[in-house]
Amino acid sequence: MSENPQPDEETDEPSSARERLEEGADKAIGEFDQGVVDLLAWLLDTETRARIYVYLRQHPDSTSEEVAEGTGLYPSTVREALAELHDEETVSRGKRESEGAGNNPYEYEAISPSELVSGAVGQVQNQLxxxxNLDERLSRGDEGNDEGPVTISVTGAGATETDGDADDEVDDDGDTPTAADAEDE
Structure with missing residues (x-):
């Protein structure tokens, strides 16, 4: 008997360890992806719409059929969601060019993540x-506005800044941004 036993070919320990590491990495990526989908589902209202958005960011100029196949969603569900996302200007569409006569389906492309975030900023700011101002609103009824100390601005591609004290923040014009500025963006 040797003092350094070799791995049993049936259990293949080194390969098993590698497989466990790969499974762990796949799980971490899957959890990250699911976290992104969950966040997008919050922004886009449903997980279905979030999955479509992610697919289109990875595969721009896809048809509804390609999106359905790539996401595993029902084609009718994809078509309905794409129509809604197009109406909301979250995706754009154009006719696919083809050689010869026949059906030219729509190709879809999702807006950039920074555009998606910018579109949600005013709404989130108003809700916050x-x-x-809940106590003040309860005492006065439903009248009045909800202007308050929360100001959210998007600066640069992908950088989001939240600040409870608007006096410390200056926008591109050198002014202190207001809730109206966020709504205009």
Whole structure:
């Protein structure tokens, strides 16, 4: 008997360890992806719409059929969601060019993540200010506005800044941004 036993060919320990590491990496990536999908589902209202958005970011100029196949969603569900996302200007569409006569399906492309975030900023800011001013709103009824100390601005591609004290923040014009500025963006 040798003092350094070799791995049993049936259990293949080194390969098993490698497989466990790969499975762990796949799980971590899957959890990250699911976290992104969950966040996008919050922004886009449903997981279905989030999955479509992610697919289109990875595969721009895809048809509804390609999206359905790539996401595993029902084609009718994809078509309905794409129509809604197009109406909301979250995706753009154009006719696919083809050689010869026949059906030219729509190709879809999702807006950039920074555009998606910018579109949600004003809405989130108003909701946070409504919560911040809840006591005042309850005492006055439903009248009045919900302007408040929460100001959210998007600076640069992908950098989001939240600040409870608008006096410290300056926008591109050198002014202190207001809730109206966020709504205009």
């Amino acid at each position: 200010n409504a919560v911040f």
